[in-house]
Amino acid sequence: MSLERIKPHLPWITLLVLVLIVGIADSNFLRPQNLMAMVADIMPLFIMALGMTFAIYIGGIDLSAQSVANMTTVVATVALPTFGISAALICIVAGLTFGAVSGFITTRLLVPSFVSTLAIGGVAYSTAQYLSGQRALYMDATLRDNSFGWMVGNSFGISHEIFIGAALLLIMLFLQHRTTFGRALKAVGAGELAAVASGLSVARIKIIAFALSGMLAAIAGLLFAVKLSGGSPTLANGFLLPAIVAVLVGGTPLTGGVGGVLNTLIGTLIVAVIRSSMLYFEIDATMQQMVFGIILIVAIAATIDRSKMRIVK
Amino acid sequence: MDGIVTRETLVKWAPLLVLLVLILFFAVMEPRFISVRNMARIAIASAPALMVAVGVTFIIIMGSIDLSMEGTVSVSAVVFAFAFLAMGGTVLSWAWLALPLALIVGAVIGLINGLVHVRLRIPSFMASLAMGFVGTGFALLLTGGDRIRIEDEVFRGLLTERWFGFPVMCYVALLFLFIAWFIQSRTTLGRNFYAVGGGEELAHASGLNVDRVRVMGFMLAGVFYAVGALLAVGRIGIAETATGNNFMFISITSVVVGGTALWGGIGGVWNTLIGVLIVNVIGNGMVVIGLPGYVQDGVLGLLVITAVVLSTDRKSVSFVK
Numbered sequence: 266m267s268l269e270r271i272k273p274h275l276p277w278i279t280l281l282v283l284v285l286i287v288g289i290a291d292s293n294f295l296r297p298q299n300l301m302a303m304v305a306d307i308m309p310l311f312i313m314a315l316g317m318t319f320a321i322y323i324g325g326i327d328l329s330a331q332s333v334a335n336m337t338t339v340v341a342t343v344a345l346p347t348f349g350i351s352a353a354l355i356c357i358v359a360g361l362t363f364g365a366v367s368g369f370i371t372t373r374l375l376v377p378s379f380v381s382t383l384a385i386g387g388v389a390y391s392t393a394q395y396l397s398g399q400r401a402l403y404m405d406a407t408l409r410d411n412s413f414g415w416m417v418g419n420s421f422g423i424s425h426e427i428f429i430g431a432a433l434l435l436i437m438l439f440l441q442h443r444t445t446f447g448r449a450l451k452a453v454g455a456g457e458l459a460a461v462a463s464g465l466s467v468a469r470i471k472i473i474a475f476a477l478s479g480m481l482a483a484i485a486g487l488l489f490a491v492k493l494s495g496g497s498p499t500l501a502n503g504f505l506l507p508a509i510v511a512v513l514v515g516g517t518p519l520t521g522g523v524g525g526v527l528n529t530l531i532g533t534l535i536v537a538v539i540r541s542s543m544l545y546f547e548i549d550a551t552m553q554q555m556v557f558g559i560i561l562i563v564a565i566a567a568t569i570d571r572s573k574m575r576i577v578k
Numbered sequence: 579m580d581g582i583v584t585r586e587t588l589v590k591w592a593p594l595l596v597l598l599v600l601i602l603f604f605a606v607m608e609p610r611f612i613s614v615r616n617m618a619r620i621a622i623a624s625a626p627a628l629m630v631a632v633g634v635t636f637i638i639i640m641g642s643i644d645l646s647m648e649g650t651v652s653v654s655a656v657v658f659a660f661a662f663l664a665m666g667g668t669v670l671s672w673a674w675l676a677l678p679l680a681l682i683v684g685a686v687i688g689l690i691n692g693l694v695h696v697r698l699r700i701p702s703f704m705a706s707l708a709m710g711f712v713g714t715g716f717a718l719l720l721t722g723g724d725r726i727r728i729e730d731e732v733f734r735g736l737l738t739e740r741w742f743g744f745p746v747m748c749y750v751a752l753l754f755l756f757i758a759w760f761i762q763s764r765t766t767l768g769r770n771f772y773a774v775g776g777g778e779e780l781a782h783a784s785g786l787n788v789d790r791v792r793v794m795g796f797m798l799a800g801v802f803y804a805v806g807a808l809l810a811v812g813r814i815g816i817a818e819t820a821t822g823n824n825f826m827f828i829s830i831t832s833v834v835v836g837g838t839a840l841w842g843g844i845g846g847v848w849n850t851l852i853g854v855l856i857v858n859v860i861g862n863g864m865v866v867i868g869l870p871g872y873v874q875d876g877v878l879g880l881l882v883i884t885a886v887v888l889s890t891d892r893k894s895v896s897f898v899k
Contacts, residue, residue: 383882394870394875554718569700
């Protein structure tokens with residue numbers, strides 16, 4: 266078997282090997298409750314990475330995901346007393362809007378996505394600071410439980426966050442595999458010029474991809490805010506790196522076109538296992554960021570499709 | 579052609595025009611804005627950012643991008659602080675060696691950055707973003723989250739000693755700006771940056787070792803980030819993991835707003851000076867006329883998009899990612 270044939274299977278093999286290594290080192294790790302807690306814990310990150318997948322799939326990047334999530338933690342907390350459960354809708358619409366604007370700026374105004382999303386991230390950050398009055402805000406416990414109590418808690422021994430993550434994954438899987446949008450997305454990711462030549466409205470598809478990224482980042486922020494029962498303009502800081510790592514480690518390369526949302530699930534689980542393994546092997550938490558940074562470089566180098574890039578800038 | 583305002587001339591002079599209009603606007607709104615005291619305040623805030631922005635200017639001229647500045651600044655600052663304290667804690671002892679050491683650290687990080695980008699053939703924005711994360715992580719590992727205080731009066735003289743109303747650090751920044759200008763316009767390396775940015779394949783075909791130029795560029799940028807780190811430490815007297823925070827957004831914004839095109843080949847360090855001043859005049863001016871400071875990031879975000887749109891020749895770009 267050549268390397269090229271193994272490559273698509275590398276993510277889940279990596280995941281399996283990692284789980285085994287940590288499991289052998291500490292059998293407590295493999296206890297179902299522990300695994301369940303680990304998966305539930307990673308769900309906000311997974312949802313953000315799910316959105317990031319679309320941005321990367323079309324060959325772009327969304328550096329605003331973290332700021333948008335930060336902003337929605339504030340939006341959710343501020344909107345909760347007045348709007349109750351509709352606060353969720355406001356968050357989703359806000360995320361969609363910010364994402365769509367990024368997409369519009371990238372496609373129509375020809376600003377590279379890493380700059381447009383960085384700039385829109387700045388706008389989101391300012392919005393969050395304005396809405397929060399530059400403070401950390403807390404949700405009223407009863408109000409939170411009335412409107413969003415269903416987001417946290419357990420049914421059939423499974424945490425509700427996992428249900429939410431799974432539902433979103435299924436919707437995105439459907440979008441990716443069973444809709445014309447999904448097919449068009451693949452065409453754009455595989456070769457943008459060919460997609461243009463075959464009459465696809467590439468700009469529209471890319472705008473939708475960025476809008477989805479923004480929306481899922483917002484949902485991640487919402488879930489995180491409910492989990493921590495509050496919001497602040499910096500609450501979700503530290504999400505951006507692992508979210509990008511999750512997408513790339515899962516096997517969606519920076520050049521786009523292959524991989525997809527299911528890969529991101531595997532990638533996120535790899536991130537989760539690495540995080541917990543650092544705990545088990547008593548590696549200092551301060552090393553985490555460095556480790557993920559190095560993993561990111563390795564993952565990009567391993568997955569990137571160099572035949573798509575004549576010049577590497 | 580005389581007398582016709584073409585897009586090129588507009589793009590060339592727009593940043594300076596914007597800066598002058600901004601200064602005029604804030605001066606009319608609040609006369610205290612143009613006092614020497616306030617000008618010095620803007621200069622102090624600009625000095626570290628200018629160094630970082632000048633560093634990334636070289637990279638952007640080549641048509642690449644470097645997003646590693648936050649990590650590089652933090653690591654340089656922290657290594658400098660540890661070495662400085664370990665070797666005596668005052669510039670008047672052997673501890674002055676910590677200053678060149680910081681620049682070497684910056685160069686080494688830049689070298690790694692460039693090698694990862696060139697040898698592994700990873701697009702620079704992602705290679706450098708990842709390296710930036712590694713850098714911030716490394717700084718955190720070194721400090722364990724602590725802040726390191728530098729209380730040496732000679733070193734803090736960067737801020738406290740003033741000539742003609744402006745602290746020494748502003749003159750240091752100016753000196754390095756001239757060095758950067760010299761490299762840009764009077765050395766082969768500087769010319770090569772423009773050659774690579776103007777058309778990589780042509781540069782390659784004319785016998786230029788493009789990969790080498792790229793790696794050298796990232797090293798040079800690393801040195802300037804380290805100078806920025808030293809000024810940032812001199813400004814607040816503290817080195818920590820967070821020393822590098824926000825430099826990415828500010829410096830990229832400054833370079834782009836100053837008129838250096840993201841596509842490479844156009845612009846230079848003087849543009850960056852204008853850009854840094856625009857960014858800091860906006861930041862300072864908004865506070866002076868009584869607007870909340872947090873609006874700044876949003877305004878800068880919109881400004882950077884406008885700048886990129888204006889500087890993009892839409893006929894020559896088929897699609898962007």
